[in-house]
Amino acid sequence: xxxYLVPLAVFVVLVVxxxxxxxxxxxxxxxPLVDKPAPVFTLPDLRNTSASINLSxxxxxxxxxxxxxxxxxxxxxxxxxxxELAQKRKVxxxxxxxxxxxxxxIQWLDHYGDPYVKSAxxxxxxxxxxxxxxxVPETFVVDREGIIRYKHIGPVxxxxxxxxxxxxxxxxxxxxx
Amino acid sequence: xxxxQILLKFxxxxxxxxxxxxxxxxxxxxLQAADVPFEFKSPEQEQRYKELTExxxxxxxxxxxxxxxHADLAQDLRNEVYRMVVQGQSDQEIIDFLVKxxxxxVLFNPPVKTGTVLLWFGPFLILFVAVLIVVRxxxxxxxxxxxxxxxxxxxxxxxxxxxxxxxxxx
Numbered sequence: 001x002x003x004y005l006v007p008l009a010v011f012v013v014l015v016v017x018x019x020x021x022x023x024x025x026x027x028x029x030x031x032p033l034v035d036k037p038a039p040v041f042t043l044p045d046l047r048n049t050s051a052s053i054n055l056s057x058x059x060x061x062x063x064x065x066x067x068x069x070x071x072x073x074x075x076x077x078x079x080x081x082x083x084e085l086a087q088k089r090k091v092x093x094x095x096x097x098x099x100x101x102x103x104x105x106i107q108w109l110d111h112y113g114d115p116y117v118k119s120a121x122x123x124x125x126x127x128x129x130x131x132x133x134x135x136v137p138e139t140f141v142v143d144r145e146g147i148i149r150y151k152h153i154g155p156v157x158x159x160x161x162x163x164x165x166x167x168x169x170x171x172x173x174x175x176x177x
Numbered sequence: 178x179x180x181x182q183i184l185l186k187f188x189x190x191x192x193x194x195x196x197x198x199x200x201x202x203x204x205x206x207x208l209q210a211a212d213v214p215f216e217f218k219s220p221e222q223e224q225r226y227k228e229l230t231e232x233x234x235x236x237x238x239x240x241x242x243x244x245x246x247h248a249d250l251a252q253d254l255r256n257e258v259y260r261m262v263v264q265g266q267s268d269q270e271i272i273d274f275l276v277k278x279x280x281x282x283v284l285f286n287p288p289v290k291t292g293t294v295l296l297w298f299g300p301f302l303i304l305f306v307a308v309l310i311v312v313r314x315x316x317x318x319x320x321x322x323x324x325x326x327x328x329x330x331x332x333x334x335x336x337x338x339x340x341x342x343x344x345x346x347x
Contacts, residue, residue, distance in 0.1 A: 026239060027239070029236060029279065029280060029282045030280060030282075031279075031280065032276070032277060032278070032279070032280040032281075033278070099249070124253075125249075125250075125253050126253075129253060129254070129257060129278060130278060131278070132278040132279050132280075134236035134237060134250055134279065135236075135237065
């Protein structure tokens with residue numbers, strides 16, 4: 001009996017480990033920026049060349065910062081989800097237009113929808129590096145003190161909105177409950 | 178007269194060939210320049226840049242170093258490393274800059290801490306367990322291989338031992 005028990009136990013442990021391994025996407029790199037202050041930046045406004053966007057001016061309210069680009073294919077799938085979220089008016093969404101061409105970016109927003117209060121135009125991608133961006137789209141949840149509370153890598157889906165973002169945002173709005 | 182004309186034509190052709198050659202050369206040096214865009218103040222800086230980009234990992238194609246990767250982000254990060262090397266920042270400052278933004282994941286040689294203990298010592302743990310299993314298994318087999326002899330076998334063994342060796346009888 002014992003003879004079969006040990007290999008069986010080893011087998012079960014391996015199956016469990018492989019199962020866990022399957023659920024871990026190696027492309028999802030945990031960000032060291034979570035629970036740290038969001039990097040400060042001043043960038044030109046995508047739509048308004050003369051205006052600039054300063055992240056520290058946004059203190060006092062939790063917001064989402066969505067990194068997007070017109071060359072990003074996954075962003076097209078994400079945009080309807082962000083549009084719906086923006087219509088709920090629960091949280092302002094700011095855009096970080098990453099390594100893009102200004103005219104193409106504006107055209108893309110006009111075509112796929114513009115859920116953003118404003119989009120910052122990060123042409124060189126330097127601000128993206130400060131945020132540890134390595135794949136577009138990425139979405140950061142920043143609280144009213146300017147601390148990054150969560151980072152979502154890849155397109156935001158309705159499940160992500162309902163299961164993660166909205167509960168987290170209501171927790172940030174009412175810290176006691 | 179005719180010989181002079183031929184000579185003139187020949188010289189014109191020569192000039193054409195030289196011009197084309199120079200053009201090709203300058204284009205090829207331009208292409209090379211695009212491949213190695215960085216200029217360093219000293220060979221020591223260039224060496225540091227090379228070593229740093231080889232020990233930093235590209236986040237897009239994860240098993241390539243920054244030096245090897247053709248990803249857009251890798252190029253941007255190489256630019257950053259170059260900028261910091263030329264500005265005279267230390268290796269540790271440059272590594273800290275990247276770890277602060279991308280985490281220990283950018284290091285091919287991550288530090289030993291709570292999150293990476295299993296990564297560093299897991300293989301030794303598995304080796305230890307494997308050695309334990311092998312030792313137990315071989316001991317068990319050794320015991321099984323030498324069982325007690327039965328009475329009949331014991332008598333046969335003694336008879337064989339008493340018999341004179343084959344070499345002497347012949």
